[in-house]
Each structure stands twice: as structure tokens, then as C-alpha cells.
Amino acid sequence: MIGGGSWATAIVKMLSDNTTAKEIFWWMRNAEAITHLQKYKHNPNYLSSVEIRIPESHISSDIVAIVEQAQYVILNVPAAFLKETLKDVTPAMLKGKKIISAIKGIVPDENQIIGEFLNQKYEVPLEDIVVISGPCHAEEVALEKLSYLTIASLNLELAGTFANLLSTRYIKTNVSDDIFGTEYAAVLKNIYAVASGICHGVGYGDNFQAVLISNAIREIKRFVDAVHPISRDIKESAYLGDLLVTAYSQFSRNRTFGNMVGKGYTVKSAQLEMNMVAEGYYAVKCMHHINKKYKVDMPISRAVYAILYEKHSPHIEMRLLTEQLN
Ligand SMILES: NC(=O)C1=CN([C@@H]2O[C@H](COP(=O)(O)OP(=O)(O)OC[C@H]3O[C@@H](n4cnc5c(N)ncnc54)[C@H](OP(=O)(O)O)[C@@H]3O)[C@@H](O)[C@H]2O)C=CC1
Numbered sequence: 001m002i003g004g005g006s007w008a009t010a011i012v013k014m015l016s017d018n019t020t021a022k023e024i025f026w027w028m029r030n031a032e033a034i035t036h037l038q039k040y041k042h043n044p045n046y047l048s049s050v051e052i053r054i055p056e057s058h059i060s061s062d063i064v065a066i067v068e069q070a071q072y073v074i075l076n077v078p079a080a081f082l083k084e085t086l087k088d089v090t091p092a093m094l095k096g097k098k099i100i101s102a103i104k105g106i107v108p109d110e111n112q113i114i115g116e117f118l119n120q121k122y123e124v125p126l127e128d129i130v131v132i133s134g135p136c137h138a139e140e141v142a143l144e145k146l147s148y149l150t151i152a153s154l155n156l157e158l159a160g161t162f163a164n165l166l167s168t169r170y171i172k173t174n175v176s177d178d179i180f181g182t183e184y185a186a187v188l189k190n191i192y193a194v195a196s197g198i199c200h201g202v203g204y205g206d207n208f209q210a211v212l213i214s215n216a217i218r219e220i221k222r223f224v225d226a227v228h229p230i231s232r233d234i235k236e237s238a239y240l241g242d243l244l245v246t247a248y249s250q251f252s253r254n255r256t257f258g259n260m261v262g263k264g265y266t267v268k269s270a271q272l273e274m275n276m277v278a279e280g281y282y283a284v285k286c287m288h289h290i291n292k293k294y295k296v297d298m299p300i301s302r303a304v305y306a307i308l309y310e311k312h313s314p315h316i317e318m319r320l321l322t323e324q325l326n
């Protein structure tokens, strides 16, 4: 496991609760957190109620040592920090390994989803890449609330094998071969969760929120169909489900961030207020660039970009948006 945040902690819990024999090795950058974890068996900063039952020697800030020992490498840091996290990892070190992305974001500057980035910069064959998605908040995993994950890979056998490593009493899994659609939908839903939070922050109610989200799923469909036109049902959990959970849940970091912006916080102060990372903030900038190529009509994403990066007033931008939705 590469990453020390909420989702990494939740997936370590799933893997530990799953009964298939395995060894788990865990990299995180924070040395103090590692010492605490080794001593007290809890991550001090994220999901601190979860008991971690992996050996002390398997937790380290030495990424090369952790990657070397792994058959499956699970990438689980916010996309904005992926390049920095992997700076000491070479394509040769990943050769022959299966790479699992639990990230829902785009690599800044490269403007690539994680699968594309791994394939092009790390020479990982697309068939060796797996994407974990689904409507699933780390906080509910900690509480062992029933959750569904979608495990996507062009190699459905690999997706099935990895899904079997995550399944537990409270985790059910589906497999899919739509890695591109699954990744892009997961990136976009973060932007719409920010929009949902902004709307709430400026004072719109549930009635408008429902209109916003039904327009958002159409925006997702238009975009993923343009980028990767295969037959897919956008109402499946990995697409619509993920959008709904993030747009409505009290646990959503993206919605929380958007809500603060809608209430008048600056982007910086909203980020400082949160201990966690809202991927939608970074994603909307990348999507703005990517969509210059595809030119898909995305009024909600455009409005979020204008508010976060062009300092447009959330009140005015949302009012303009209301004229474009139906
Ligand atoms: N949380 C969830 O329920 C879900 C999250 N995801 C995805 O999982 C991925 C990881 O997010 P999540 O675990 O939620 O993250 P969190 O918001 O819980 O934690 C933030 C993480 O980012 C790291 N970080 C913050 N600033 C920096 C920096 N400047 N450089 C390097 N690392 C930094 C933190 O490390 P440190 O503690 O050392 O500061 C910490 O590991 C994201 O792509 C997210 O979209 C997907 C599904 C569900």
C-alpha cells in the first residue's frame, strides 16, 4: 500500500479482514505516523479507530523497499502528489507487478488519468493495471457499513483475483473492463461534489441539488462517451452511485470543500480548514485542459473552474448555471 491517508487505511483494513493468506507492506511519508502505528496499531491521523494488524517491520517510509517486496502495488495518494511520491521508483522496479490505482484524480501537468500515466511514464502494460472505484467512503469502511466496490481492469481475470482479496463481510465487489470510463467518472464526480457543496453553501436547497446532480450524470456520460466510446450503463454504481454518494454524503471531502467556498471561504482557507484533500479542486483544472481537445459541453465543470481558478463569485456563477440546467 502506497499512501497513508483515509482510503489507504480503509483498504488496509479490508485486506486484513479478508481471509486469503497474504502479507501487507505499507508505505507512508510521515515518520511520526509510522512510529505511532508501530507502537499503538492505529493510524494517528486518519480513521484512527481502525486497528492495524500488520507487523511493525512491514510499515516504512522507504518506498523502494516496500515496492520491491510487492506483487500488487496499490497506489493511494492524492493524484496531485503521485509524481513526487514515485520519484524514486523506476519503470524497472514495477516490471512484472500488478499496479492497482485507488486514486480518483488526474496527474497535474501530465493531465492524464492514473492508468494512462502508469502506462506511458512507467511502461506498465494496460493489462496489468487495475482501478478500484465505487461509492465507498473510508469512514463507512471503518464502521464496517456494507459497501460495494467496482474493480476495473482490461484483464477481467486479474480484476476478479484482486476483487477476491478485498471482499469481506461488509465489502462486496463487482468487476468491469471499463478502466478509462471508471477512472474518468470517478474524477468527474469529485468536481460535481464540489459544485454540490458550493450550491449548498450559497443557499440552494435539496430541490436544486437534485437538478444539479441529474445534469451532472449527463455531463459525465457525455464526457466518458466522447473519450472512450464503448457500451456502458451510466446508472451502474461505479458511475451514478459514486456521484450520488459523494454529492450527498456528510463524509464527502469534495462537498465539504465546496460548501466552504460557497459560504465565502477562499480556496486556501478552505483547504487549510480540512485535514484531508479534495481531489475535485485539482481535477477541475486538469479537466479544463483535457476538454480543450474533446470540447464536450460541461457547464457545471466550467462553473466550478471559474469559481476556483478565475475567482468568479460563487453566487453569480451558480445563478448563471441555473439558466443552463434542466
Ligand atoms: N477517502 C475516501 O473515502 C476515498 C478516497 N479515494 C481516493 O483516495 C486517494 C487518497 O485520498 P485519501 O486517502 O482520502 O486522502 P486523505 O484526504 O484522507 O489524506 C490526505 C493524504 O494526502 C497526503 N498529502 C497531503 N499533502 C501532501 C503533500 N503535500 N505531499 C504528499 N502527500 C500529501 C497526506 O499525507 P500526510 O498525512 O503525510 O500529510 C495523506 O496521505 C484520493 O485520490 C481519493 O480521491 C477514493 C475513494 C474513497
Ligand SMILES: O=C(CO)COP(=O)(O)O
Pocket: 104, 134, 135, 136, 137, 190, 193, 242, 245, 246, 247, 249, 251, 252, 253, 254, 255, 278
Ligand atoms: O471517492 C469517494 C467516495 O467514493 C470519496 O470522495 P469524497 O470524500 O469527496 O466523497
